[in-house]
Amino acid sequence: MRAAISCLLLVTLGISQLATAFKENEFKKCAQTSFCSRNRNMQQGANFDIVPGSIVLNTATLTATLLNKGFDKHLQLTVTSHSDGFIRVLVDELPDVGRYQVPSDVLVSGWETKKLAFKEESRTSSAITLSGGETKLVLNFQPFSLAISVKGVPALQINSRNLFNFEHRRPKQENDPAGFWEETWMGHTDSKPKGPEAISLDLVFPGFQHVYGIPERATSLSLRSTNGAAPYGEPYRLYNLDVFEYLDDHPFGLYGSIPVMLAHKKGLTVGVFWLNAAEMFVDVVKGRSEVGTQWIAESGILDLFVFTGGSAPAVLSSYARVAGTTALPQLFSLGYHQCRWNYKDEEDVKEVDGGFDSHEIPYDVLWLDIEHTNGKRYLTWDSSLFPSPVAMQEDLASRGRQMVTIVDPHVKRDSGYYIFSEAEKAGHFVKNKHGSDFDGWCWPGSSSYLDVTSPAVREWWAQQFTLDKYQGSTKHLYIWNDMNEPSVFNGPEITMQKDNLHYGNVEHRDNHNLYGIYYHMGTAEGLKLRGSQVDPENGDRPFVLSRAFFSGTQRVGPIWTGDNAAQWSHLKVSVPMLLTLGLTGLPYSGADVGGFFGNPDAELMTRWYQLGIYYPFFRGHAHLETQRREPWLFGPETTARIRTAIRGRYTLLPYIYTLFRFANTSGLPILRPLWYEFPENEDLFAVEEEFMAGPAILVKPIVAPGVSSVDVTLPVGARWYDALSGAAVPARSRSQRVTLDSIPVYYRGGNILPLRERPRRSTAAQLADPYTLVVALDDKGEATGSLYVDDGRSFAFQRGQYLHRDFTMKSLKLSSSKHVEPGVPSGALTVPTTIERVVFLGLPASKRGYKALIGAKHAVPLEPGPLTMLAPQYENALVLRKPGLPVSHDWEVEIVAL
Structure with missing residues (x-):
């Protein structure tokens, strides 16, 4: 949310003064960080050899001893092949000196024992060659290096440029260089009691030109080289x-860190994940025939996962088996959220809530920032501003809305504040x-x-969210964790x-990047605990938004991209930021619509809402000092455009919720770069100006003013249809005229999209509504899609209480059947809803038209009509009206020419 003010904070007076711009000089660079500067571009890797005779191959695991010749120190190398599509490479000191390792609860369990046996293909005095499945490894001894290929194609090289280094623990010496045992920055001294223990990792991707990942930062999708002009x-x-x-x-790195990188080229995608929570720097150097990277971490061990599935979906699925898939969100959380720092009081809340209804704009969640508390004491209320918080929440809930x-994470040091006094007494800080x-x-x-790295502290923290502890809360109240980097x-x-x-006498340098996810975990567990008390049988899925994140955050809840600004450039960069998060396993993310800082004009607000409806997390938010900007405050024409956009989000919710189910079961992203869906088209590898929302929708944002x-x-390779008019559009680069009323959006042929078109005030009001199916045919006249439905709120889906249907169009027959997914329990839920419209795009021309045969006797004509009820003026589709098709059961509709 609000970024801090550090040196401008007048601590002695207890007054904070807001800065006016990003102050780059207040943050360290590599040259000002001793562990980075002493390792960056330093060729020390030639000092590391495999000790002759130390190699042991035991089925799926190879172990060997590495010798650092410069210091006569030994390391343990372990390489393991896993059947889930990855290789794990571990390096630690010998003997074990207790270097920090990321705890197992950051990952999921079960993958450790699923191994794939190595086959030893050859061994010489200089190298050993192993294979496992479609992956081949060549371990060279002097110096140590490892080459990995997939299906005979080079994929990754470790230490091929001799940039590997592993600093060992040592006693302090009088002649140790500056920065080994103490380092000072802007008046702050870091004592470094363990001395130097950095690791440099040399990774080269041969034959690649593009790498992606390592969020979070506001930069391009395909990562730029870091040996160029400033700031790169x-x-x-x-x-x-x-x-x-x-x-x-x-x-510059921002609020979260995911040490995951993907490299993609025609025919191959490979991924790497360094499980390390310390401060890390990553150089990217692009050559004509490879991308070289150097990763430098301050401490910890080398715990590297190399994902060798060969395609982006396979790589992300393998990563999800290690770090987990996306938690299935509550349906309300995919609607529109309205936030501001701060809605002033209960009357303000009432007026804003009523404004949405009076302007017929749907929304689901109203947010309160720090000013709602009693003096920034969290889990309390300012009774002068919010005297009746329970009644306020229940009033919102009566219209299907949440708060x-x-x-x-900062706890006011006040002995009269129960959170502080209990935590202090228990030693929880x-x-x-x-x-x-x-x-x-x-x-x-x-x-x-709070020292949330401790399981006991997280358990205590979770207990604070039960209804009897969090006074003034209800089951309709959810949580936002901000400032948890920690700030x-x-x-x-x-x-x-x-x-x-921290817990276990661990220094903060070792687990800094984990603090946010552990705080997020503890809070989410609190809402689960509350939910289990309210509904013991089914529980309540938590909704907790976090600003800080790490690998595994996707299992906990969503994040957003932090303190952006009301600028066209921030609108534009939100797309590669969110695409990158999806490619690194964290698809449930969004950017503040309108920009947090500054005052957007009507055009910027319009364009941001038109893009924001495709963000997985869709929230408008604004700074305390900005002008009010609820969607109806920019004039009637702008209000109408924003209303249309937000209603479009609610129309898409069945499709979006189904995408989240696939993210939940398979780890697949919601928003996808074009190359993800078209992996052989090299012209798309760096495209970030447009994106895919799932497999079926292509979106081209408008990111500049005055665009016509x-x-x-x-x-x-695909057939395309304008998503507003339904008109077929040729597959090529083209100029598209635009107005302020919409942005270019296209349906991809070969897909069937489930929609809900009736305008409602919230997701709760949609629950009994019928569906529309949009059948966008490919060049073969075929299409597929699916619809996932559950109760939208509880964990009953984990016991099979869900419905998942597959739709197929082939040979002019549209059918519905039960979705079957390997490893996922079959759904047993039935719902009374039906399909009220089927919209066909791309049917072959027929002079006399078509009819639909439903069952053995029922024939209904297809009529020209609009693709969407939001644009009734277009009639480029053929529409089957009121077929009465049950959502829960199998059926078949045959399309016959008249």
Whole structure:
């Protein structure tokens, strides 16, 4: 949310002063960070050899001893082949000195024992060659390097440029270089009691030109080289930080870190995941025939997963088996959210809620920021502003709406505040290097921070969300975790000192990037606990938005891209930011519609809503000092356009919810770059100006003012239809005229989309509505799609209480059948809803038209009509009206020419 103010914070007065722009000089670069500067581009990898005779091959695992010749120190190398489509490479010190390893609860379980046996193909005095499935490994001994190929195609090389290094633990020496044991930055001194323990990892992707991933940052989809002109002469940084009004084209790391990278070329996708939670820098250097990367982490061990599935869906599915899939969200959370820092009081809430109804704009969630609390004491209410929070929430719920309140990790140091007093007494706070409770400054002033890396602390924190503990809360209240990087206004780089101590005497430097996900986990467990008390049989799926994140956050809840600005450039960069998050396993994400800072004009707001309806998480949000910007405050024409856009989101919800089910079961992204769906088209590998929403919808945002036409690329190999008019559009790059009323959106032939078209005030009001199927035929006259339905809120779907139907159009026959997915229990839910319209796009021309045969006797003519009821003026589709097709059961409709 609000980024911190660090040096501008007047701590002694307890007053915070908002900065006016991103201050790059307040954050460290590689040259100012000793572990990075002493390893960047340093060819130390030739010092590491495999010790002769140390190799042991045991079915699916190879172990060997690595010797660092420069220091006569040994390392343990372990390479394991897993049947889920990846290789795991581990390197740690010998003997074990207890270097930090990311705890197992960050990942899922079960994959560890699923191994694929290696076959030893050859062994010489200089190398050993192994194969497993379609993957081949060549381990070279002197110096150590590892080459991996997939289906005979080179995929990855480790230490081919001799940039590998592994710093060992050592006693302090008088002549140790500066930065080994102490480092000072802007008045903050890091004591570094364990000395140097950085790791440099040299990864080369041979034959590739494009790599993607390592969020979060506001930069291009295909990562740029970091050996260019400023600011791209600086490596990408993975270090969760509170960044105020970030720049829109910059390698600087933001609020979250996912150390995952994908490389894609024609015929092959490969992925890597370094399970390490310390500060990390990543260089990318693109050559004519390869992409070279150097990864430098401050501490921990090397725990590298190499995903060798060969395609992007296979790579992401394999990664999901390790880090987990996306938690299935509640249906309401996919509707529109209205937020502001801050809705002032209960009367303000009532007026905003009523404004949506009076302007006939649907929404599902109203949010309250930090000012709703009693003096920034979270899980409390300011009784002068919100005297009746339960009645307020119940009133919203009577119209099918929910509320979200903010809960940040800093705890006001006030002995009269029950959260602080209980946590202090139990020893639940992060400690400073001397062992006392850490005292940092944030919104309440002097604050302590819960040590959520401790399972016991997370369990205690979860208990605070039950209805009897969180006074004024109801089952309709959900949570927003902000500032959980963690943000510390008076700390180095606006975060916690690295020599602070966590559970198990772990230094903060080792687990910094995990703090946010652990806080997120504890909060989500609290809502699960509350839900189990309210509905013991089925529970209640938690909704908790987080700003900080790490690998595995997708199992917990959504994130957003933080403190963006009301600028066209921030609208534009939101697309590659969200695409990157999807490619690294975190698809449930969004950007603040309208921009958090500044005052958007009507055109920018319109274009942002028209794009935002495709964000997986769809929220409007604004800073305290901005002008009010509810959707009806920009004049009647703009209100009408925004209303149409938001209604379009609700029309798409059956399709979007079904995409989330596939993300939940298979780890697939919601938003996808064009190359993901068209992996052989090299012209698309760097395209970020348009994207796919699932497999069926192509979206071209308008990201500049005053635009009357845009260039659109419709990939060849597919048939395309204008999603507004239903007209067929040739597959090629073309200029498309646009107005303020809409942005270019296209349906891809070969897909069937389930929709709900009746305008309603919320998702709850849609639950009994019938469906529309849009059948967009490909060149063969075929199409497929599916619809997933459950109760939209509970965990009953895990017991099979869901409905999932597949739709197929082939040989002019449209049919519905039960969806079967390997490894997923079959659904047993039935619903009374029906399909009220079937819209056909691309049927062959027929002079006399078509009729639909439903069952043995019932024949209904297809009539020219609109694709969508939002645009009734177009009649480029053939429509089957009121066929009465049951959603829950098998059926077949035959289309016959008259």
